[in-house]
Amino acid sequence: MGFIAKMAATSAGPVLTLCRQFQNAFRISTSLAAQQSALTWTKSHSYPYRLKYPLVSPNWHCHVGLVGQCRPLHTTISRRGLEEFFDIPENWGEATVKSGAPWTAKQLRTKSNEDLHKLWYVLLKEKNMLLTIEQESKRQRIQMPSPERLKKIERSMKRLDTVVKEREDAIRLLQTGQERARPGAWRKDVFGRVYWYRFREHALPWYMNKRYKRKRFYTPLFVTPHMRLRLEKHLRAKTRIQNKEREKQTALQEKFPRMKAQSS
Amino acid sequence: MRLTAILSMAAKAAFPKDYRYGTSRPWTIAAKRLNPPGKKRRKVFIEPIAYEDWSVFKGDTVEILSGKDKGKQGKVAQVFRHRNWVILDGLNTHFRYIGKTADYRGTYIASEAPLLIRDISLVDPTDRKPTEVEWRFTEEGEKVRVSLRTGRIVPKPVFQRRDGIVPQQWKDGPKDTSPEDTLEKTYTPSLKTLEEEVMEKLGIEEPRRNRKTYWY
Numbered sequence: 001m002g003f004i005a006k007m008a009a010t011s012a013g014p015v016l017t018l019c020r021q022f023q024n025a026f027r028i029s030t031s032l033a034a035q036q037s038a039l040t041w042t043k044s045h046s047y048p049y050r051l052k053y054p055l056v057s058p059n060w061h062c063h064v065g066l067v068g069q070c071r072p073l074h075t076t077i078s079r080r081g082l083e084e085f086f087d088i089p090e091n092w093g094e095a096t097v098k099s100g101a102p103w104t105a106k107q108l109r110t111k112s113n114e115d116l117h118k119l120w121y122v123l124l125k126e127k128n129m130l131l132t133i134e135q136e137s138k139r140q141r142i143q144m145p146s147p148e149r150l151k152k153i154e155r156s157m158k159r160l161d162t163v164v165k166e167r168e169d170a171i172r173l174l175q176t177g178q179e180r181a182r183p184g185a186w187r188k189d190v191f192g193r194v195y196w197y198r199f200r201e202h203a204l205p206w207y208m209n210k211r212y213k214r215k216r217f218y219t220p221l222f223v224t225p226h227m228r229l230r231l232e233k234h235l236r237a238k239t240r241i242q243n244k245e246r247e248k249q250t251a252l253q254e255k256f257p258r259m260k261a262q263s264s
Numbered sequence: 265m266r267l268t269a270i271l272s273m274a275a276k277a278a279f280p281k282d283y284r285y286g287t288s289r290p291w292t293i294a295a296k297r298l299n300p301p302g303k304k305r306r307k308v309f310i311e312p313i314a315y316e317d318w319s320v321f322k323g324d325t326v327e328i329l330s331g332k333d334k335g336k337q338g339k340v341a342q343v344f345r346h347r348n349w350v351i352l353d354g355l356n357t358h359f360r361y362i363g364k365t366a367d368y369r370g371t372y373i374a375s376e377a378p379l380l381i382r383d384i385s386l387v388d389p390t391d392r393k394p395t396e397v398e399w400r401f402t403e404e405g406e407k408v409r410v411s412l413r414t415g416r417i418v419p420k421p422v423f424q425r426r427d428g429i430v431p432q433q434w435k436d437g438p439k440d441t442s443p444e445d446t447l448e449k450t451y452t453p454s455l456k457t458l459e460e461e462v463m464e465k466l467g468i469e470e471p472r473r474n475r476k477t478y479w480y
Contacts, residue, residue, distance in 0.1 A: 174455070200479070201479055203475075256311040
């Protein structure tokens with residue numbers, strides 16, 4: 001296991017330097033040296049911004065002659081589509097990358113479910129690519145080229161999700177009449193407030209669930225006077241806001257007599 | 265879910281109700297110096313103008329009605345709706361030093377002061393005189409500004425996008441969808457959910473059924 005490959009970017013190009021054990025045995029041919037770049041037998045080390053070299057050709061093997069205890073070295077690059085995590089080579093090193101407008105909900109509504117399914121994964125892979133670029137720029141402390149692409153992708157994905165939800169809602173309303181996808185109920189909490197309690201999925205029925213039985217969906221009797229006080233406070237605050245708004249309107253009318261009477 | 269809500273709250277900047285907006289954007293150092301978090305300034309009353317009634321846009325030619333440069337016409341460079349302000353190119357200027365260091369006195373430049381909407385008037389394109397403008401609808405149903413004195417339409421200035429893209433001259437990149445493909449309609453309404461349709465297309469059969477769960 002004494003093999004360490006280091007890559008040093010010299011002015012001529014990257015040169016593989018191996019540990020002393022293999023140095024004499026290993027001869028790098030000049031033609032290979034011209035094409036060499038990152039080894040991908042560890043993680044993919046290609047840096048699109050500083051080092052503008054392509055990934056290693058998949059046919060590059062280095063067979064080392066046996067010298068002493070040296071083992072035959074065979075490195076093949078397993079490149080199973082990792083290039084999709086990075087931008088196309090034309091965009092490497094650019095400061096800005098051109099990108100089109102995001103998908104609108106109106107355009108997405110005309111597409112079939114299969115198309116939307118495929119588009120989702122296309123957008124997801126693009127998003128992963130952009131996030132990789134963003135992380136790499138943070139690591140190298142340079143500006144990410146065209147960060148608005150991420151926003152566009154996120155908006156497109158959000159709109160796609162909205163369209164799919166709309167279609168699901170329509171089918172559910174037609175077939176069952178249920179307005180909500182997730183069941184729930186209006187319940188009173190310990191403080192006397194009525195709220196929409198959303199159900200959760202459980203493996204046990206409620207009468208066997210100890211934690212659920214400890215929750216109180218009723219108001220104890222000693223809380224009722226405090227409910228009235230809370231209501232009074234709320235009404236006082238509401239009236240205060242309304243009065244302030246009215247005073248503000250009169251002050252504005254004085255200052256700007258030409259103003260139209262209505263203003264939000 | 266609550267974590268994302270908290271993060272989004274932190275991401276969008278929140279300002280107090282009586283925040284005094286200035287000419288610099290609120291996240292710049294100059295604005296932060298003028299409005300530090302605890303400072304309370306005297307309230308400025310802004311005349312409320314409805315969104316539909318706003319008639320001055322960036323790139324319009326307007327005339328100044330009162331002030332130092334009264335009677336001059338200029339192009340609008342910036343519009344601040346929250347303070348009813350308009351900044352014209354090169355008009356209503358005062359002079360100041362910029363980039364001052366300990367030994368260098370700085371560059372002497374002319375910087376424009378904002379003008380209130382009330383001191384500005386749109387210019388009729390035909391006789392180039394200031395007029396009152398009203399929003400009216402054309403025969404086609406388009407909302408346009410009409411000058412009350414002559415009755416001519418004041419055209420809206422050409423809107424340039426901040427990223428400099430002109431939609432008519434756009435060329436698609438390798439990852440962009442062409443307009444024909446974008447507008448192509450492939451949707452046929454059916455009573456199948458997306459999951460069911462996709463499983464049909466891919467030939468996935470799921471004979472397993474979910475175990476009974478309880479919702480409460």
